[in-house]
Amino acid sequence: xYGGLNVYVLYQYDHLEFPGVVPRTFIGKLHIFPGxxxxxxxxxxxxxxxxxxxxxxxHGLIAVRLALGCITLSTLRFFRAQxxxxxxxxVEAFFVILTAFQxxxxxxxxxxxxxxxALGIVNLAYGFWLKGDFYAALNCLIFSAVVxxxxxxxxxxxxxxxLLLTKSISLWKALKCCIGMVLLSVGLTxxxxxxxxxxxxxxxxxxxxxxxxLNRSSEWGVFYVSAEKFALRHLGSDQRKxxxxxxRRVLPFVIPVFTFVLLYSKxxxxxxxxxxxxxxxxxxxxxxxxxxxxxCTAVTFMASYENYPSGYALKYLHQIGEFSFPLPKLNEYCCxxxxxxARGHLASNTEEQWVHIDPYSAMNGISRFCENDFPWRYSKExxxxxxxxQNRNFTYLINEHLLVEGYKCLxxxxxxxxVRPQLRFPPFLLIKEPKVYVHGNIKNEDLMNxxxxxxxxxxxxxxxxxxxxxxxxxVYATWNQDVPTCATNNT
Numbered sequence: 246x247y248g249g250l251n252v253y254v255l256y257q258y259d260h261l262e263f264p265g266v267v268p269r270t271f272i273g274k275l276h277i278f279p280g281x282x283x284x285x286x287x288x289x290x291x292x293x294x295x296x297x298x299x300x301x302x303x304h305g306l307i308a309v310r311l312a313l314g315c316i317t318l319s320t321l322r323f324f325r326a327q328x329x330x331x332x333x334x335x336v337e338a339f340f341v342i343l344t345a346f347q348x349x350x351x352x353x354x355x356x357x358x359x360x361x362x363a364l365g366i367v368n369l370a371y372g373f374w375l376k377g378d379f380y381a382a383l384n385c386l387i388f389s390a391v392v393x394x395x396x397x398x399x400x401x402x403x404x405x406x407x408l409l410l411t412k413s414i415s416l417w418k419a420l421k422c423c424i425g426m427v428l429l430s431v432g433l434t435x436x437x438x439x440x441x442x443x444x445x446x447x448x449x450x451x452x453x454x455x456x457x458x459l460n461r462s463s464e465w466g467v468f469y470v471s472a473e474k475f476a477l478r479h480l481g482s483d484q485r486k487x488x489x490x491x492x493r494r495v496l497p498f499v500i501p502v503f504t505f506v507l508l509y510s511k512x513x514x515x516x517x518x519x520x521x522x523x524x525x526x527x528x529x530x531x532x533x534x535x536x537x538x539x540x541c542t543a544v545t546f547m548a549s550y551e552n553y554p555s556g557y558a559l560k561y562l563h564q565i566g567e568f569s570f571p572l573p574k575l576n577e578y579c580c581x582x583x584x585x586x587a588r589g590h591l592a593s594n595t596e597e598q599w600v601h602i603d604p605y606s607a608m609n610g611i612s613r614f615c616e617n618d619f620p621w622r623y624s625k626e627x628x629x630x631x632x633x634x635q636n637r638n639f640t641y642l643i644n645e646h647l648l649v650e651g652y653k654c655l656x657x658x659x660x661x662x663x664v665r666p667q668l669r670f671p672p673f674l675l676i677k678e679p680k681v682y683v684h685g686n687i688k689n690e691d692l693m694n695x696x697x698x699x700x701x702x703x704x705x706x707x708x709x710x711x712x713x714x715x716x717x718x719x720v721y722a723t724w725n726q727d728v729p730t731c732a733t734n735n736t
């Protein structure tokens with residue numbers, strides 16, 4: 246069943262079974278709460294038709310992400326319109342070009358994350374800011390901070406301070422306006438999320454307490470680089486700096502956003518999505534300068550395409566079990582071919598086939614939209630010791646380990662590793678290495694009697710990208726002869 250058809254059946258969702266590090270708000274969650282009314286209106290009819298046609302769940306995922314992307318881009322369009330009004334059509338054109346040529350902003354626009362739900366509201370705040378409706382801008386940031394991402398306070402405070410120093414707002418009127426929005430937002434999120442989490446909770450307050458007061462975010466990864474370097478790295482290239490220098494109107498907009506990135510970079514745990522809301526303003530600064538707008542878009546596109554190996558692994562495992570025709574020729578030029586993978590078949594299509602997915606695979610391309618119906622069953626149980634798998638009755642394992650006791654490595658899936666620049670033509674080489682391994686239970690004799698391609702530990706392949714005037718014109722793959730191979734695990 247598709248999620249949009251089970252709005253009021255709370256037990257069908259797994260947030261209580263897998264709550265995560267800290268609770269997150271359900272306001273805006275796709276197809277769960279009417280707060281995402283626009284997303285539901287756009288996506289639910291399509292998903293309803295898909296359910297009647299018994300289409301794969303991945304089609305529902307595409308519909309939902311397209312709906313969210315349309316909403317996010319519509320808020321970006323509002324900001325673009327204000328750019329045209331304040332800076333002119335030429336700056337607007339360069340802003341559109343820069344945004345279109347960048348990969349990460351458009352990629353994140355469709356991801357159902359609190360950061361992206363906040364991004365849409367922040368885009369509205371930027372638009373009101375350019376328009377001169379400063380109190381509306383503050384209210385948007387307050388709602389975003391209280392409900393979706395508490396770290397938006399780091400943007401709200403510098404922006405409010407700049408508005409006060411430039412006498413764009415009065416302190417007394419700002420207090421009256423903002424306090425009302427704070428109370429409304431807190432009441433809404435506490436009401437909704439207390440029902441969904443079955444306890445009295447204000448999610449973003451718990452996030453703020455966990456990250457800032459307890460300072461435990463570093464337990465989930467630390468980026469060892471100074472705050473200044475991290476901020477400057479994400480501020481981008483020379484045109485962004487020139488924009489603030491060439492047009493004084495840009496400087497009041499850049500300073501608060503730069504301060505936001507600088508303050509955020511003091512936290513040990515850093516990810517690009519945390520500061521993704523700063524990109525529109527920096528693009529505005531770059532658009533004013535209007536220089537050097539072409540970059541390595543083709544390279545980043547090819548790298549991102551190869552960045553979800555576990556999703557491809559599960560997709561191919563499904564095809565191996567249900568069909569006998571050759572698979573898509575994704576890996577035809579490296580390591581092992583889709584034709585080799587297609588030689589293996591499921592032991593039996595009439596019995597349940599249990600697939601265990603480890604956390605690494607779940608974070609690199611596998612979600613519930615990728616799951617199929619009977620005979621496939623899935624487990625995402627965490628913290629299983631590596632030696633414990635042999636005592637379990639899983640048919641398949643999809644994980645990051647090459648060797649697992651009690652299982653045979655059936656095939657591996659390559660993923661993006663790094664970019665290798667070179668002085669000769671072509672200028673870039675995309676290096677791919679095995680990232681995910683699919684294992685079969687050795688107790689299943691029928692499964693073991695099939696001819697599987699096996700796994701390669703260190704084999705890498707190189708996808709060569711040729712750039713000509715900023716446009717990808719040739720893409721091909723070659724063997725990486727410099728990396729030694731390892732014997733396949735066929736025992």
